[in-house]
Amino acid sequence: MKKxxxxxxxxxxxxxxxIEGARHRGRTVDAFIDAEGKIAALGRDxxxxxxxxxxxxxxxxxxxxIPGLVNTHTHAAMTLLRGFADDLPLREWLEEKxxxxxxxxxxxxxxxxxxxxxxxxxxxxxxxFNDMYFFMEDAxxxxxxxxxxxxxxxxxxxxxxPDRREREIRAxxxxxxxxxxxxxxxxxxxxGPHAVYTVSPEGLSWCAGFAREEGIGxxxxxxxxxxxxxxxxxxxxxxxxxxxxxxxxxxxxTVAAHCCWLDREECALLAARGTSxxxxxxxNMKLSVNRAMPYPWMREAGVNVTxxxxxxxxxxxxxxxxxxxxxxxxxxxxxxxxxxxxxxxALLMATEAGARALGIPSGTIGKGAPADLVLVDLDGPAMTxxxxxxxxxxxxxxxxxxxxxxxxxxxxxxxxxxxGEGEILARAAKAAAALVRRTGR
Ligand SMILES: [Zn+2]
Numbered sequence: 001m002k003k004x005x006x007x008x009x010x011x012x013x014x015x016x017x018x019i020e021g022a023r024h025r026g027r028t029v030d031a032f033i034d035a036e037g038k039i040a041a042l043g044r045d046x047x048x049x050x051x052x053x054x055x056x057x058x059x060x061x062x063x064x065x066i067p068g069l070v071n072t073h074t075h076a077a078m079t080l081l082r083g084f085a086d087d088l089p090l091r092e093w094l095e096e097k098x099x100x101x102x103x104x105x106x107x108x109x110x111x112x113x114x115x116x117x118x119x120x121x122x123x124x125x126x127x128x129f130n131d132m133y134f135f136m137e138d139a140x141x142x143x144x145x146x147x148x149x150x151x152x153x154x155x156x157x158x159x160x161x162p163d164r165r166e167r168e169i170r171a172x173x174x175x176x177x178x179x180x181x182x183x184x185x186x187x188x189x190x191x192g193p194h195a196v197y198t199v200s201p202e203g204l205s206w207c208a209g210f211a212r213e214e215g216i217g218x219x220x221x222x223x224x225x226x227x228x229x230x231x232x233x234x235x236x237x238x239x240x241x242x243x244x245x246x247x248x249x250x251x252x253x254t255v256a257a258h259c260c261w262l263d264r265e266e267c268a269l270l271a272a273r274g275t276s277x278x279x280x281x282x283x284n285m286k287l288s289v290n291r292a293m294p295y296p297w298m299r300e301a302g303v304n305v306t307x308x309x310x311x312x313x314x315x316x317x318x319x320x321x322x323x324x325x326x327x328x329x330x331x332x333x334x335x336x337x338x339x340x341x342x343x344x345x346a347l348l349m350a351t352e353a354g355a356r357a358l359g360i361p362s363g364t365i366g367k368g369a370p371a372d373l374v375l376v377d378l379d380g381p382a383m384t385x386x387x388x389x390x391x392x393x394x395x396x397x398x399x400x401x402x403x404x405x406x407x408x409x410x411x412x413x414x415x416x417x418x419x420g421e422g423e424i425l426a427r428a429a430k431a432a433a434a435l436v437r438r439t440g441r
Contacts, residue, residue: 014409018054020047022065022375024365025389031065033371037409042367056411063375063403064389066347067363068127069320070354072278073219073257073308075133075155076142077105077113079120080432082312090287098313102134104439109431110135111142116428117318118146122418124319124399125374127407130255130278130308130358132192132219136175143187147412149372151358152179153192153219158203165203172207176214186408188358190217193249195224196232196240201247208248217253217359220244223266224258225289241266250275255357257308260284260291264301267294271301276357279349281326282317283310292334295327295341306354307346319399320350328394343394375404 017033024031030047032054034040041050051057085097110133121129128149133139136154143150154175158165172191179189191214193199193207211218223229223240232240241262244250252274259270259277270277279293298305307327309318324346331341355363362372376383382396405413412418 015055016050016053017056017058017371017406017409017411018047018050019058019060019065019373019375022060022063023378023389024065029065031365031371031373033373033406033409035409037371039365039367039369039371039373042365058375058404058414060375060404062378064378064383064393065365066125066374066376066389066393067351067365068372068374068405068407069125069350070306070358070360070363071121071126071129071309071318071320071323071350072255072276072306072354072357073280073310074117074129074131074318075311075313076117076129076131076139076318077110077133077135078311078313079116079318080105080109080113080312080428080435082316082432084313084432084436086316101435101439104435105134107135107138109435111138112424112428112431114139114142115146115424117312118142118148119418119421119424120318120399121148121320122146122405122412123402124321125376125402125405126318126320127372127374127405127412128355128358128360128362130190130217130219132194133311137178140179140182140187144182144184147186147410148407149186149358149360149362151188151190151217151219151360153190153217155192155194156203156207157194157198158200159198160200162202165200165206168203169206169210172210176210176216188216188360189214190219190253192219195221195228196236196243197228201236201243204244204247204249208251211251211253212248217255218249218251219255220249220257222256222259223261224284226261226291229261239266241269245269245273253359255306257310258284258289258293259298260289260293262294262297264294264297267297267301267303270298271303274304276304276306276353278306278308278357279327280308280310280323281330282323283308283314285326285330286314292330295331296335296337304353304356305349306357307349321393321398321401324350324394343388343390346394347390371406371409373406374402376401377403 032050250273352363
């Protein structure tokens with residue numbers, strides 16, 4: 001892969017930025033971001049000294065400063081499938097709609113689909129995501145150009161076939177070495193064993209060993225449906241978490257997506273292994289998995305619970321503001337409790353907890369932290385009145401309240417403008433239409 005510093009829209013070099021007069025935790029603050037992309041000063045008068053050093057000054061007097069959001073479960077390029085097939089029975093949806101389309105995907109499709117996903121995430125305040133899909137070299141190129149942080153994994157699926165396993169092993173090794181070779185600290189590789197029902201025990205064990213050797217994360221789907229649990233017990237004599245654990249896949253570098261059908265003991269196992277959970281409330285409701293991720297048990301056990309959207313075929317939006325709201329509402333509904341998953345906890349899931357899961361230094365705002373920041377418009381109805389920043393952010397705002405996004409010290413969106421947006425929308429729409437034509441559906 002050719003090394004490109006920045007992309008069409010991302011400034012090649014960082015320049016010092018001064019955010020002036022933002023609201024942050026009930027106070028008015030300035031934030032000075034140095035040329036290393038770090039928050040060098042934060043406070044009421046931080047701007048005074050920094051004013052002459054700043055190359056860009058952002059007037060943030062009607063803006064709320066919050067950490068950038070972290071989406072811990074995506075299949076980014078599935079943006080191309082948004083709205084293609086909805087409201088169908090699961091098997092029909094997968095076998096007649098989604099899989100045939102995916103079989104015709106090309107690297108170029110994944111590149112434009114991932115750029116569209118990055119655009120949508122930037123517009124809705126997400127600065128980092130955890131992605132699993134195919135043609136991941138092309139996804140990495142898209143992320144590099146769009147300026148976000150991402151942990152990327154190639155979706156490893158061997159279906160118990162030894163020849164296929166060998167090919168998946170080679171593909172995973174190749175991808176990890178490609179990403180490491182990019183030398184771009186924003187982009188990290190991970191290993192992506194898809195799930196216990198698509199990867200053999202040998203494949204899972206290989207993934208665990210390879211991730212350990214490489215010192216990288218594991219991204220896996222876990223206990224999404226009751227069927228998955230029943231089938232795993234029938235085939236392996238163990239529940240999905242116990243089986244993953246026996247294969248060495250539950251580690252503190254692991255992010256397990258969904259985790260709906262878990263009992264208390266299995267939550268305690270995840271806690272003991274230090275595995276993070278990605279809660280995907282919208283996808284779970286849309287695909288009617290019939291069980292909400294057991295948040296109270298996770299919390300009781302001390303599991304690091306984070307938030308994800310899942311791919312666009314099962315959501316159909318990458319807006320984490322909506323996911324925060326859906327999580328807070330679903331948990332209350334499922335547990336018959338108005339106090340379950342209050343707004344501040346939903347916000348922590350989408351920021352600090354997500355960053356911890358991916359082992360990246362974002363998710364909080366403080367001196368010395370990387371500038372992964374979002375400014376939210378305070379002038380809209382969703383943020384008025386401002387009795388509680390957190391309540392408004394979780395229950396009333398959507399991604400469209402986001403005004404400005406900074407990641408790793410670079411401005412990705414300024415007052416609603418993302419460079420290159422028109423081209424991304426046009427090219428992604430064209431790729432999606434061509435994909436449907438090629439598939440003949
Ligand atoms: Zn998924």
